[in-house]
Amino acid sequence: MTLKEKDKKYIWHPFDQMKGSEILPIVKGDGCYLYDENGNQYLDGFSSWWVNAHGHSNPTIAKAVSKQMSELEHVAFGGFTHPQAVQLSENIIRLTPEGLDKVFFSDNGSTANEVALKMSIQYWSNKQIQKDKFIAIEGDYHGDTFGSMCLTSRGGFNEPFEKFMFDVDFIPRPLKENREEVISLFNKYLESGRVAAFIFEPIVQGACGMKMYDSSILSELIHLAKKYNVITIADEVFTGFGRTGKWFACDHIENKPDIMCLSKALTGGFLPLGLTVVNSDIYDGFYSDNQSHTFLHGHSYTGNPLACAAANASISLFEDDNLWENISLISKRIKFHIEEISSLKTVRSARSFGMIGAIEIDAGGKSSYFNKSGKSIYKKLLKSGLILRPLGNVFAVIPPYIITKNQTDEVFNKLKEVLIN
Ligand SMILES: Cc1ncc(COP(=O)(O)O)c(C=O)c1O
Numbered sequence: 001m002t003l004k005e006k007d008k009k010y011i012w013h014p015f016d017q018m019k020g021s022e023i024l025p026i027v028k029g030d031g032c033y034l035y036d037e038n039g040n041q042y043l044d045g046f047s048s049w050w051v052n053a054h055g056h057s058n059p060t061i062a063k064a065v066s067k068q069m070s071e072l073e074h075v076a077f078g079g080f081t082h083p084q085a086v087q088l089s090e091n092i093i094r095l096t097p098e099g100l101d102k103v104f105f106s107d108n109g110s111t112a113n114e115v116a117l118k119m120s121i122q123y124w125s126n127k128q129i130q131k132d133k134f135i136a137i138e139g140d141y142h143g144d145t146f147g148s149m150c151l152t153s154r155g156g157f158n159e160p161f162e163k164f165m166f167d168v169d170f171i172p173r174p175l176k177e178n179r180e181e182v183i184s185l186f187n188k189y190l191e192s193g194r195v196a197a198f199i200f201e202p203i204v205q206g207a208c209g210m211k212m213y214d215s216s217i218l219s220e221l222i223h224l225a226k227k228y229n230v231i232t233i234a235d236e237v238f239t240g241f242g243r244t245g246k247w248f249a250c251d252h253i254e255n256k257p258d259i260m261c262l263s264k265a266l267t268g269g270f271l272p273l274g275l276t277v278v279n280s281d282i283y284d285g286f287y288s289d290n291q292s293h294t295f296l297h298g299h300s301y302t303g304n305p306l307a308c309a310a311a312n313a314s315i316s317l318f319e320d321d322n323l324w325e326n327i328s329l330i331s332k333r334i335k336f337h338i339e340e341i342s343s344l345k346t347v348r349s350a351r352s353f354g355m356i357g358a359i360e361i362d363a364g365g366k367s368s369y370f371n372k373s374g375k376s377i378y379k380k381l382l383k384s385g386l387i388l389r390p391l392g393n394v395f396a397v398i399p400p401y402i403i404t405k406n407q408t409d410e411v412f413n414k415l416k417e418v419l420i421n
Pocket of ligand 1: 236
């Protein structure tokens, strides 16, 4: 049996209807490219679900993980610590906005948000203050664990679970045109006095189709939330680590969150790891002689040394100015191509921000994750050697940061060719 046949026999893949799904076996990764078992080369235009930062099989990260493997592969994080976790926490506290000064470890983006949610609930419970409501932004995606799913915008994605989910107050995506409406609704929710936390994907909402919104209004919302003693949670799982052209999307705004959730490019795309970074006020809400104030949450692999070693090595690669220069150069190139591609008849709209380009295809039907028009284009692109997994009818160009100008041109030329023909 071939790899593909064995896969079909034994494996259930995420996010795809297994009936009729086409799975491509990949056997090697090198820089921006992935290779299948027949030696065909594919440019990874979506950084393998937005996690890859420095290219595939980056030797610096590979070496750091390999070294760590023979020193300490794992130790329980309850009651123990290790050098890689301490170094990573020092790095994270140095890099994240001022005021965030304690790091809680988990395993992925969903758990980083799940932890933030549980912390927010228990923070108020420890203080015996009744705050049990949450605000999020329409279109937000915060993950697939149950709590993170509840914080996610309603719609087809989570439909089978909706009757089990807790209610969340959603505000429209804040834009210059609806500023008054958004602020007024937000204030109305805050005035209930019951809001525990406000969670948001800062500036770019990834999974709903790379929707971008106004950073100054977000800053205003954070300010208002703080005025009403509401915990602010920035879900930087996708936007963190250079994706928007700065370390974090929150670096583009004036007011800073109380909690920041990190994952994806944190390890450069090598290993799963989630972090929930909090300010001292949140931490102090649990620091107590009262045992029931303890945050009783953790996972077997919490703080795994291999994942931490990958993250530290990845961060060391970010410290190279050349990488940021490339990020700036490629961001401009993406913007240039996005402006050009938006004039195509088959393009409904196109937008970019930092190392993110999004092209909404107009092939009939509403723009959504369930619009099927992306599928046939995806297959054509794959044949031409480019991987761009669509979000419904939206193609997102989210390349590794080491991509060259020529490779970026290649991505857009291939896309244009398919969209014209
Ligand atoms: C903003 C955001 N939050 C959370 C998640 C969930 O992360 P994970 O897939 O690692 O659970 C994602 C994943 O795409 C995301 O984009």
